[in-house]
Amino acid sequence: MVPLAIARQTVREALRRRVMWIFLICGVFLIALGPVFGFLSPKDSQTVLRSLGLAAILLAGLFITIVTCIYLIPVEIERRTIYTILSKPVQRFEFVLGKFLGGFAVVFINIAAMGIVFLLMIRFQEGKVPADMYKGVFLTFFQMMLLAALTIFFSTFATPVLNFFMSFGIFIVGNLSSVTESLTTSRVKATQVAGTLIHYLLPNFGNFNIQNTLIHPTQEITNPDVFIRQNILYALIYSAVLLILAVIIFDRREV
Amino acid sequence: MAAAISIQGLTKKYVDVWQKQEVVAVNNLNLEVQEGEIFGFLGRNGAGKTTTIKMLLGLIFPTDGDATLLGKPMGDNEVKRELAYLPEETYFYDSMTGWDILDYYARLFKIPEPERSRRVQICLEKVRLQPDAWRRSIRGYSKGMRQRTGIAQALINDPKLLFLDEPTSGLDPIAHAELRDIVASLKDEGKTVFLSSHQLADVELICSRVAIIHRGKLLTEGKISDLVAGDYAEVVAQGKELNSVIGQLKEFAPGSEITGGDTLRVTLPDDEKINAVIDVVRGAKAKIISVVPHKRTLEDVFVETVRKEDGS
Numbered sequence: 242m243v244p245l246a247i248a249r250q251t252v253r254e255a256l257r258r259r260v261m262w263i264f265l266i267c268g269v270f271l272i273a274l275g276p277v278f279g280f281l282s283p284k285d286s287q288t289v290l291r292s293l294g295l296a297a298i299l300l301a302g303l304f305i306t307i308v309t310c311i312y313l314i315p316v317e318i319e320r321r322t323i324y325t326i327l328s329k330p331v332q333r334f335e336f337v338l339g340k341f342l343g344g345f346a347v348v349f350i351n352i353a354a355m356g357i358v359f360l361l362m363i364r365f366q367e368g369k370v371p372a373d374m375y376k377g378v379f380l381t382f383f384q385m386m387l388l389a390a391l392t393i394f395f396s397t398f399a400t401p402v403l404n405f406f407m408s409f410g411i412f413i414v415g416n417l418s419s420v421t422e423s424l425t426t427s428r429v430k431a432t433q434v435a436g437t438l439i440h441y442l443l444p445n446f447g448n449f450n451i452q453n454t455l456i457h458p459t460q461e462i463t464n465p466d467v468f469i470r471q472n473i474l475y476a477l478i479y480s481a482v483l484l485i486l487a488v489i490i491f492d493r494r495e496v
Numbered sequence: 497m498a499a500a501i502s503i504q505g506l507t508k509k510y511v512d513v514w515q516k517q518e519v520v521a522v523n524n525l526n527l528e529v530q531e532g533e534i535f536g537f538l539g540r541n542g543a544g545k546t547t548t549i550k551m552l553l554g555l556i557f558p559t560d561g562d563a564t565l566l567g568k569p570m571g572d573n574e575v576k577r578e579l580a581y582l583p584e585e586t587y588f589y590d591s592m593t594g595w596d597i598l599d600y601y602a603r604l605f606k607i608p609e610p611e612r613s614r615r616v617q618i619c620l621e622k623v624r625l626q627p628d629a630w631r632r633s634i635r636g637y638s639k640g641m642r643q644r645t646g647i648a649q650a651l652i653n654d655p656k657l658l659f660l661d662e663p664t665s666g667l668d669p670i671a672h673a674e675l676r677d678i679v680a681s682l683k684d685e686g687k688t689v690f691l692s693s694h695q696l697a698d699v700e701l702i703c704s705r706v707a708i709i710h711r712g713k714l715l716t717e718g719k720i721s722d723l724v725a726g727d728y729a730e731v732v733a734q735g736k737e738l739n740s741v742i743g744q745l746k747e748f749a750p751g752s753e754i755t756g757g758d759t760l761r762v763t764l765p766d767d768e769k770i771n772a773v774i775d776v777v778r779g780a781k782a783k784i785i786s787v788v789p790h791k792r793t794l795e796d797v798f799v800e801t802v803r804k805e806d807g808s
């Protein structure tokens with residue numbers, strides 16, 4: 242499969258980038274700090290470890306995803322390695338798909354690495370790993386998949402620097418779903434229209450953060466498995482739409 | 497013989513948004529390249545050679561016009577199985593080895609193992625990249641080694657039609673000669689080569705037909721032997737009795753003249769009558785000063801053609 246060959250090459254190149262390793266090391270370091278902080282406040286040690294760990298995975302994952310994916314396509318155009326690829330029997334959608342799969346594989350490897358460290362820490366400290374912790378890491382995968390698709394979509398027309406701010410900004414706004422939701426019922430018409438557009442059009446990244454309920458067991462989601470399944474489906478569909486749009490733009494792009 | 501490349505009215509305009517200027521990089525180009533020929537696509541820097549090739553390969557899109565490659569409309573994905581492209585400068589993932597980069601490109605053609613490794617090896621051997629460099633990263637390659645890798649890359653799918661954009665520019669004389677010979681050898685394998693170049697000596701050596709493009713416009717096209725037709729030879733001799741034979745000489749060479757009383761200058765349209773002229777001159781007891789055959793080269797044709805266009 243052509244996209245897989247491109248994905249494989251993409252992973253090889255991306256794993257060579259130092260900046261990715263720096264964020265990974267920072268992430269692992271933060272997770273490892275959990276027990277230290279827990280030791281300082283023994284009463285909340287469980288909450289500290291859990292919240293710090295999931296936040297570290299999210300934060301490091303966020304940066305790794307963006308700094309990896311902003312470059313995947315532009316660098317091939319800038320270095321003109323794309324000439325020898327697209328002049329071979331590689332269709333442009335296969336190229337975009339290969340780049341996405343490669344980018345996501347890199348993100349997957351990183352989150353898996355941090356997730357394993359995190360789950361080992363919990364196991365070490367609490368004696369067992371609650372199923373919810375797996376689910377927390379698992380949802381982060383899909384959150385980052387959606388972010389990777391968004392960043393790759395932008396990369397078909399935006400420069401890496403601009404893309405960095407756009408992806409980062411949308412990730413932040415997309416995490417504030419309670420804020421954007423409140424805008425949809427605003428009494429000012431303009432705010433309401435804008436709020437509705439933002440709330441329903443921008444990817445809802447906030448939905449993937451189930452940390453709060455995981456960390457504070459008193460806050461219940463009524464049906465967690467349905468909630469998780471819906472979020473996964475949401476990430477898959479939204480990513481697919483973004484990739485289709487990316488292909489439509491990239492198909493018309495001169496390289 | 498069928499046409500490997502057929503171009504109809506191909507045009508590319510670039511609009512400079514800032515200066516509101518329009519650059520016509522390629523202007524209504526019509527061209528046919530036959531299967532099995534090495535076709536020289538000549539032009540100065542900025543003439544529109546690279547732009548033409550990039551349009552044919554679907555990397556950029558024409559403003560107007562159309563083309564077929566091997567009978568299929570350009571941009572067709574299946575026909576790309578039979579194509580190869582060596583870009584003007586070879587751009588690689590520098591951290592990869594020569595072997596790995598070829599392996600990657602072979603994967604894009606879905607060539608399975610063990611055929612893939614075999615193809616990679618054949619191609620690397622064919623371009624004579626030293627085997628000890630195969631597993632070294634491209635970062636440490638010289639320009640010649642990179643160019644060899646570039647040509648190996650173009651051969652990976654055993655293509656029928658190759659687009660080579662200035663494959664020998666900027667190489668040392670040995671690498672230059674070797675790569676030129678590799679390109680020449682493609683003809684024996686029945687491949688069609690579209691060779692963009694301004695290295696006219698090479699082109700004259702290996703191409704059968706050429707086209708000259710200038711500022712996006714096709715100026716001339718044809719067989720090299722036809723284009724360079726018009727050789728002449730010049731005989732210069734000295735002797736007091738030459739005046740008596742000038743009438744005889746004017747029969748072969750109307751442009752014969754005597755200057756300074758005893759110096760004869762004869763210009764002949766070809767070298768067939770040189771001996772006859774020499775016989776007459778020696779019969780008049782004159783001394784031959786020089787016999788110089790002037791061969792018209794592709795360079796002469798190129799310079800004349802381009803100058804004429806610029807003058808008009």
Ligand SMILES: Nc1ncnc2c1ncn2[C@@H]1O[C@H](COP(=O)(O)OP(=O)(O)O)[C@@H](O)[C@H]1O
Pocket residue numbers: 510511519520521539540541542543544545546547548
């Ligand atoms: N992307 C572009 N934007 C604007 N002008 C361009 C672009 N690419 C090429 N040109 C112009 O088109 C002309 C032809 O360029 P090119 O095809 O690269 O020439 P060659 O390969 O014969 O040296 C040049 O004048 C060049 O400046």
Ligand SMILES: [Mg+2]
Pocket residue numbers: 542545546547584661
């Ligand atoms: Mg060029």
